[in-house]
Amino acid sequence: MYDGPIIDAHTHPMLTGDDQVAGDPHPPAAYLAIVAGSPISRAAALTIAPKADLARTTARNDAVLALAAGSAGFYYPVCSVHPADGQDALAELDRVAKAGCRWLKLHPNTQDFDVADPAVEAVVRHAAGLGIPVLFDAYAPWDADQPGKFVKLAIAVPAARLILAHAHGPSFPQLLVYEIIARYPWWPRRVWIDISATGSLLAGGPFAEQFCWVLRKVGTDRVLFGSDYPLDDPLAAAQNVAKLGFTDDELAAIMHDNAARLLAPDAP
Ligand SMILES: [Zn+2]
Incomplete structure (x- = not known):
């Protein structure tokens, strides 16, 4: 059984008071209490920007940047x-990039946008220019074409590093x-799959x-x-993923090494 270090590439710490996503409050201290003494050695701190409210967007970004800066390397800012x-x-993206933002989070459902919107490609292109991977929520039950829209986006901006959260559920x-597209020489394989929520959901079942x-x-x-904390318990999520049937070497890549590489400047 893989027992090395784990990077949790998907958590939602409650930081600004208007970003609670679960029934109980979920400040970073609550997450840290759960993972204390566990192999989870690093975690992504995600936030989601509202529309046309730059004050709140800035406040939320500053909150994850401050959390990361004060966490002795445990949290990295998304x-x-x-x-x-x-x-x-684009200007806010420039600002947070300078301030140490590691990945960018975009959420078609919560932010209510279509992945095929040219404005999305503009943001992804800008992030690619800054060397920042873009973590998308990638499960929309009401947009059956969304998986194909991500493929088109990746082809349109081949320099982008895209992370598709929840593996399309x-x-x-x-x-x-x-x-299939990896068989073509022009495909750079710069798309990653974050299995938060879905890995736990499917573990132990017929799928x-x-x-x-x-x-x-x-x-x-x-x-x-x-883990998608607080929507899933990080330790339970790690145990569930370990039960999916991967080898120890595969688990080392999934639980740690792939995310570590995505945190490096740019080494796909
Ligand atoms: Zn999430």
């Missing part, structure tokens, strides 16, 4: 902008498209074997563990 904010979004077999098979087809060098 800031956010709203694509509909246009030039303001129950539509995870759609990820097989990445096995677990299929999920593991699909992720192997995509490449386990492109799969990231995340």
Whole structure:
């Protein structure tokens, strides 16, 4: 059983008082209490920018930047902008990049945008220019075409590093498209799959074997563990992912090494 260090690539710490996403408050201290003494050695601190409210966007980004700066390397900041904010979004991205933002978070459902909107490509292109990977929520039950929109986005901006959170949920077999396009010489394989929520959901059930098979087809060098805390318990999530059927070497990549590489300047 893999017992090395773990990077939790997807957590939502409650920081500004208007960003509670679960029934109980979930400040960073609550997460740290859960993972104390566990192999979880690093965690992404995500925020989600509102639309047309630059004061709140700035406050939320500053909160994750401050959390990361004060966490002795435990948290890394995943800031956010709203694509509909246009030039303001790009300017905020420049600002947080200078301040140490590691990844950018975009959420089509919560932020209510279409992945095919040209404004999204503009933000992704700008992030790519800054060397910042973009972590998208990538499960929208009401947008059946969304997986294909991510493929088009990745093809349109080949320099971007895209992380698709939740592996398209129950539509995870759609990820097989990445096995197919990887056969083409022009495909740079700069798409990663964050299995938060979905890994736990499927573990121990009849789809677990299929999920593991699909992720192997995509490449386990492109799969990231995340808990989606507070929506899932990080230690339970790690145990569930360990039950999906991967080898220890695959788990080392999924639980730690792939995320560590995505935290390096740019080494896909
Ligand atoms: Zn999430």
